[in-house]
Every structure is written in structure tokens, then in C-alpha cells.
Amino acid sequence: MNTSSNSSLLKGSLSVMILRLLEDREKMYGYEITQKVKDLTAGEMTITEGALYPALHKLEADGLLTTETQIVDGRTRKYYSLTKTGHTEAAGRIAELAAFLENLNLVLKLKPSM
Amino acid sequence: MNTSSNSSLLKGSLSVMILRLLEDREKMYGYEITQKVKDLTAGEMTITEGALYPALHKLEADGLLTTETQIVDGRTRKYYSLTKTGHTEAAGRIAELAAFLENLNLVLKLKPSM
DNA sequence: AAGTATACCTAAGATTTGGAGGTATATAAA
DNA sequence: TTTATATACCTCCAAATCTTAGGTATACTT
Numbered sequence: 001m002n003t004s005s006n007s008s009l010l011k012g013s014l015s016v017m018i019l020r021l022l023e024d025r026e027k028m029y030g031y032e033i034t035q036k037v038k039d040l041t042a043g044e045m046t047i048t049e050g051a052l053y054p055a056l057h058k059l060e061a062d063g064l065l066t067t068e069t070q071i072v073d074g075r076t077r078k079y080y081s082l083t084k085t086g087h088t089e090a091a092g093r094i095a096e097l098a099a100f101l102e103n104l105n106l107v108l109k110l111k112p113s114m
Numbered sequence: 115m116n117t118s119s120n121s122s123l124l125k126g127s128l129s130v131m132i133l134r135l136l137e138d139r140e141k142m143y144g145y146e147i148t149q150k151v152k153d154l155t156a157g158e159m160t161i162t163e164g165a166l167y168p169a170l171h172k173l174e175a176d177g178l179l180t181t182e183t184q185i186v187d188g189r190t191r192k193y194y195s196l197t198k199t200g201h202t203e204a205a206g207r208i209a210e211l212a213a214f215l216e217n218l219n220l221v222l223k224l225k226p227s228m
Numbered sequence: 229a230a231g232t233a234t235a236c237c238t239a240a241g242a243t244t245t246g247g248a249g250g251t252a253t254a255t256a257a258a
Numbered sequence: 259t260t261t262a263t264a265t266a267c268c269t270c271c272a273a274a275t276c277t278t279a280g281g282t283a284t285a286c287t288t
Contacts, residue, residue, distance in 0.1 A: 010214060011125030011244045011275065017221050031266050041217040051245050053268060058244095074253055075266055094222065100124060101215065103155040107131050108208065125244070125275045145235050165276055167237060188284055189235055 007046055014047065014055050016097045019064070019082070019090035027068070027081040030056060056080055064089050128161065128169050130211045133178070133196070133204035141182070141195040144170060170194055178203050 021036060022028060028036070034047045059065045064086035068079045082090060135150060136142060142150070148161045173179045178200035182193045196204060 007246090008126070009245065010127060010218075012122070013124060013218060014245080017218070020222050029266080030268095031264095035265095037221055040220045044213070045217040045221070048246055049266095049268080050247060050249095050270090055244080057268095073265090076252090077266070097124075097222070099158070101218075103159040104124070104127060104131070104215075106154045107151055107159070108134050108211070123276065128275080143235080144237095145233095162277065163235095163237080164239090164278070164280095169275085171237095187234085190283090191235070 009045075009047075009051065013097070014051055015059060016093050017047075018052075018055060018059065018080075019086070020094055022065070022080065022082045023087070023090055023094075027079040029077040029079050031077075059086070123161075123165065127211065128165055129173060130207050131161075132166075132169060132173065132194075133200070134208055136179070136194065136196045137201070137204055137208075141193040143191040143193050145191075173200070 017037065018033060021033060030049070030052055034049070034052060037045055037047050056065065060067060060080070064083060065080045066083050068081070070077050070079060131151065132147060135147060144163070144166055148163065148166060151159055151161050170179065174181060174194070178197060179194045180197050182195070184191050184193060
């Protein structure tokens with residue numbers, strides 16, 4: 001019965017998105033990531049915090065990210081950035097996702113970028 | 115530690131692939147689906163049976179597919195085809211996945227179809 | 229006789245995600 | 259002044275989907 005909520009992520013894509021964003025931006029904090037994704041997708045994609053923070057913590061635990069906490073305007077920000085391993089892994093995982101997406105398109109026979 | 119196996123599916127994409135294949139083909143049986151996907155992707159994508167059969171059963175339970183069993187060369191084949199609801203739902207879910215993929219590309223900033 | 233291809237299936241465990249809930253500060257509105 | 263909104267972090271539970279591993283059985287090839 002579930003028409004499958006249009007907002008839901010494909011499981012596995014979130015951590016790759018995080019890695020990809022951090023490739024471009026040096027360092028970002030959690031809330032910033034949610035806003036950036038919302039911006040990039042014109043509000044169509046929402047990263048929920050219940051998914052984001054566990055994902056960030058796992059990437060950190062796996063040694064791909066390091067953190068640095070700052071207090072800005074009285075509020076705590078926890079900045080994440082790629083480690084050396086993180087850079088390498090990011091490249092690999094992004095390539096892997098790209099390959100998967102290509103194959104997925106072959107099966108779905110969707111027009112390029114659609 | 116897990117470099118995330120390159121063969122793994124993005125969770126949620128399998129059922130849409132099944133629906134998409136059945137839009138084109140009228141009816142297919144499980145084993146045929148695994149081979150078709152392998153064919154379309156030059157062997158790069160493998161649908162495991164442990165994922166496929168539960169997915170088929172769920173689609174059937176949700177009323178999107180009906181089955182028809184035939185015995186061919188002494189072996190049982192269970193053919194699946196889209197119900198009327200299945201056709202409608204297929205269109206919706208494919209469009210939804212396409213929209214998600216577009217947004218994902220916006221975040222990943224990948225070249226079209228790559 | 230044994231292995232491979234065909235053809236179906238299930239069960240256990242891991243992973244990921246969404247939703248709901250919680251805490252706290254700053255600022256704007258009522 | 260109180261309330262709502264935006265910023266900013268977090269955790270727990272339940273649901274869903276997948277991988278791995280196992281099972282059964284027939285047909286064909288070696």
C-alpha cells in the first residue's frame with residue numbers, strides 16, 4: 001500500500017553524498033550539510049538529522065572524517081573534514097556509486113541525467 | 115573498514131528495476147530477471163536470489179504483480195506480470211526514482227549519465 | 229558419476245534510514 | 259514577555275532492504 005514516500009533516500013547514498021560535499025568544501029558541519037543539500041536540490045531533497053548524525057559518526061569511526069568543534073555566536077558547531085584516508089575512500093566510493101548508477105540506468109533505460 | 119562491496123545494490127532500487135523490466139516484457143520469471151539484468155549490464159550487476167524472491171513476493175502481496183506457474187522442460191517457472199495497479203504504481207515509482215536520481219546528481223555534480 | 233545450469237525458496241544478520249524525541253542558544257515577532 | 263523560528267547538536271526505536279548462506283529439485287554435459 002505504501003506509495004513509498006517521495007522524500008526517502010536510497011539506502012547507501014547518504015554517506016557518499018557527505019563525502020562528495022566534503023571533497024569540495026574542506027570542512028562542513030552537520031546543519032550546514034542539511035542546508036546545502038536542500039539548496040542544491042531546490043528543496044526537493046531533505047537530509048534528516050536522524051540519518052545524518054549517525055552517518056557522520058560512522059564515517060568518523062571508520063577514520064574517513066575528523067572533527068573540530070567551534071563555538072560561533074554562542075552555538076556549538078562540529079566541523080567535519082576528510083582525512084587522508086577519507087580522500088582516497090571518497091574517490092573510490094563515488095566512482096563505485098557512479099558505476100552503479102550507470103548500470104541502473106541501463107536497466108531502467110532512462111535518458112541521460114534523467 | 116568495509117570498502118562497501120561493489121556489487122551491492124542501493125536499497126530500494128531493486129523493486130523499481132523489477133517493475134521497469136515488467137513494463138517492457140509482459141511477463142518474466144525470477145531466474146530470467148537475474149539473467150536479463152546481468153545481460154543489460156554486461157555482467158556488472160548481479161541480482162541475488164536472496165534479494166529477488168522476497169522482493170517479488172512483496173510486490174505480489176502488495177497487489178502489483180500476479181503469478182502464473184508453468185512447467186517447462188520439467189522445471190517449474192513462476193511467471194510474474196504487472197496488474198493494473200502494478201502498471202500505475204510502476205509509472206509512479208519509476209518517476210520517483212528518476213527524480214531522486216536527478217537530485218542525487220545535483221549533489222554529486224556528476225556528468226550526465228555518469 | 230559429477231559438475232554446471234536452470235529454477236524455486238527461506239532464515240539470520242548487518243546496515244541504513246525515518247520519525248520521534250531530547251537539549252540548548254539566538255533572534256524575531258506578537 | 260512570551261512565543262515561535264532558526265540554528266545546532268544528539269540518541270533510540272522501528273521498518274525496510276539487502277547479503278550471505280543454506281536448502282530442494284530437474285536437465286544437461288563431461
